[in-house]
Amino acid sequence: MKELEERIRRDGTVKTGDVLKVDAFLNHQCDVRLFDHMGQEWARHFAGKTITKILTIEASGIGIACCAARHFGDVPVVFAKKAQSINLDGDQYTTTVYSFTKRKEFPVIVSKKYLDADDHVLLIDDFLANGKALHGLIELCHAAGASVEGIGIAVEKGFQGGGDKLRAQGYDVDSLSIVESMNPETGEITFRD
């Protein structure tokens, strides 16, 4: 998506350690007009599919998912919560996700009331790097018996391989920008064609 790539080039910052900061428009300050256009793109890509629900993970995915939902007939958006601890009272689907940024595992939960076997789910998130967070969301869908119809991502770090692994497993991953390489010294970013 040209608009997003240009925005990343203009307002993104490449840091050492494979970090791409896009907090000017994506995950601290949010450009809702851009989010709307992203939703339009995903709606075009997933047009042939039945989507009954959008599932994302707090916090950065929520705004993007809520803006995108308009383009899928205002389907409900459910955000998986990062929990302090896993509550074993049985009314939640739970998994754990390892965060490389925070260097620790954290529990992720979705209430059983809001995800079930009738759901056709579109997963949405801001970033896809190694794919750990998405694998967690997929696990929650499997636990609920829900089908994963597709995955919409704003920024995929192609060089970290998570997206291609998901594609090899048969998932329809629509990343609106795929960074193939980036250079913290020059700030240069190369996108996949």
Next chain:
Amino acid sequence: MKELEERIRRDGTVKTGDVLKVDAFLNHQCDVRLFDHMGQEWARHFAGKTITKILTIEASGIGIACCAARHFGDVPVVFAKKAQSINLDGDQYTTTVYSFTKRKEFPVIVSKKYLDADDHVLLIDDFLANGKALHGLIELCHAAGASVEGIGIAVEKGFQGGGDKLRAQGYDVDSLSIVESMNPETGEITFRD
């Protein structure tokens, strides 16, 4: 706002300890059509004011704020982040907020890049009870020299007093529903007229 009150009556659950669960449509599963209508209501209420930015706090405020932003000319939405620890490198405004739900204080930050003295800010959040989170957001605005033009709330727990304290301080608080009392035994909820 009739639609929201009816929805709270229908899908909300009153729990002991002054807890009102609205995770079916507000803060776990999100009804984006309702969020859109809420944005319309706030836009009507704050119509005479210049709003250049919406400020909220992760995680539950983000979806509501992003849907509301359309009705304010697609102004940027900034969400304050709950940090693990306060980073004193000087590029962030920081404060601490005490959470009664989690029974602890946590640091809240906004990057100095995304809030400044030129900003006319609308604060948006899902709940207003004692007002601790909002006071944190107001403090961040004051630190930035930004003016707080108004406060848009989905559910105010009127009996906890935070909203009326803010009104007494001169803030224009537009709560779309104000719960005056609720009964965990009967499930009955009374709204302020």
